[in-house]
Amino acid sequence: MKFENSLAFAQKMDEQDPLHKIRYEFSIPKMPNGQEEIYLCGNSLGLQPQLAAEYVNRELNQWASLGVKGHFSGDFPWMPYHEFLSEGLAELVGAKKEEVVAMNTLTANLHLMMVSFYQPTKQRYKILIEDHAFPSDHYAVESQIRFHGYDPDDAMILLKPRAGEELLQPQDVLDVIERHGDSIALILLPGVQYYTGQVFDMQAITQLGHQKGCKVGFDLAHATGNIVLNLHHWGVDFACWCTYKYLNSGPGSVAGCFVHQQHHANEKLPRFAGWWGHDKSTRFKMENKFKPIHSAEAWQLSNPPVLSLAAIRGSLDTFKKAGGIKPLREKSEKLTGYMRYLLEVQLSDCVEILTPEEKKYSGCQLSLAVTLNTQSDIQLGKKIFDHIEANGVTGDWRHPNVIRVAPVPLYNSFEDVYHFVEILKQSIEINRE
Structure with missing residues (x-):
């Protein structure tokens, strides 16, 4: 043009x-x-959609008029409220509805995913991240490595740009995976690098990572709502993202999580469990034997804050208006x-x-x-x-x-x-x- x-x-x-x-x-x-204002900060905090305010106020009114009955009443009862977001989130990240869930916050979700997908062994114990990762990601990875009894100086492989450059060369990323893949348990990289705005070739990284026997996850904080994603087709094991940047859902709003369908039926997969991840048909029997839902919802711990979900729904409906x-x-x-x-x-x-x-x-x-x-x-x-x-x-x-x-x-x-x-x-x- x-x-x-x-x-x-x-x-x-x-x-x-x-x-x-x-x-x-x-x-x-x-x-x-x-x-x-000329507002160019949506990569940090998106603006408020009018629908977000409308939907949050609707739930406040439900609370005022119905009290606890709001869990099961109205067009958008609170009990299954997170399910009303699944279709919109799935469309944004290129997933199936059952592969996404709105829960927790970004770093909390990264920790929960690493419980399941970072399973180090004597030969394969390293995590590949970028040297200039967002600090919270670095902290999370380092703490997970220490939790498993390894030394981060040995178990963290840090991707660095070439001398004098700011950007990572895409081929350099693949070359590191090729060289070190046999010792890498988990690849955890951003979809979009927060400092430079560089988009990573997630499809190529996932394909090569799996060929080398690694699990592959992405932090999509700066990617979801920004670029076109196709997580299911790419075969990504998991991904996490916040919803307050390009998804315009308010400061500190509930985050999103993707777990590929191939992992849903594996009840032996390690995880930290909570009541909201238990099979819905027997959840209210209040039994003490955990039976995970066969979807990304199995990684939920507690029922999420509905007011935040309402703001996310308002944003997703605004995305829908835009096509x-x-x-x-x-x-x-x-x-x-x-x-x-x-x-x-x-x-x-x-x-x-x-x-x-x-x-x-x-x-x-x-x-x-x-x-x-x-x-x-x-x-x-x-x-x-x-x-x-x-x-x-x-x-x-x-x-x-x-x-x-x-x-x-x-x-x-x-x-x-x-x-x-x-x-x-x-x-x-x-x-x-």
Whole structure:
């Protein structure tokens, strides 16, 4: 697509965008002067869908009017409420309904998955993660290794970029699996790297990992709702994700989990069990012999917080209004492509885009490093970030020197992108002086 560096072009793109109206399904924060912010932080916390507020209020009213009877009354009784989310979550991650469940939080789910899928032996005991993994993932993996009596310095294989590079070369990832696969019990990598925005080749990683006898799981915190996923077809063993980033379900909302169908009937698979994972037909007999549900629901521990599930349902219904992840991904490629074009046309001398250009390896997030010779890059980058934030742009800053911005196709516009680059340009020009 041929882009143009003009406000008129951006406005024309918005007029022709069949998904532009979905923007008005969200509450967009405003600046003190009453103007809408340019909100580019959906990779950290998505905006509130109007349906989320409506659905949460509905359950509050149910609680007020029905009390405990709300567990079994109305169109969306609380007892099976998590089941109302399964279809929407399955569509977003490319799974069967019975392979997904909304439960717990992301890191809690990673621990529960490792109970089942990290089963070290004397010969096969290592976990492959990236060296720059999100800290919580690193902590979880290290603690699981120690719990099993191994030394993380020996049992953790850390993927590192080549010297002088920020990105992991896809072939390098596969080469490490090929070399060390016989000693790897678990591969646990992100779908999208949080710092650089790089998308991993999950299909190739899963295929080679299984050939080498490894279990394969993914942290999809930055992937679900951002890129098209096909977990069932790829044969991924498990995946976990939060729902407050691209899924717009509110701060700290209930997370999601995928367990491939091939593992559902294996009742001998180690797991930490809880009442909500017990067979539904006999759950209320209150017996003490655990019988797991033959679905991802078997990994549930307790009944989930319904108010959070209601917010997730509101978000999933908003995705449905947009036609699902595929048309949103098509718009995302244009929207982020337009941002990349404007940055390269206007600021290529001082803004480095760390995120890969190839669509296969990038989602909607762009990670930007500002480089001028007037002062240290870290001081300069943070100063410029603070300036654009003061002028109505909400993105986020990640140590040591990255401004992350994510034009989310559900609620961001081409005009948002145009004005963001203009504000960034002005901020850089001020700091050149």
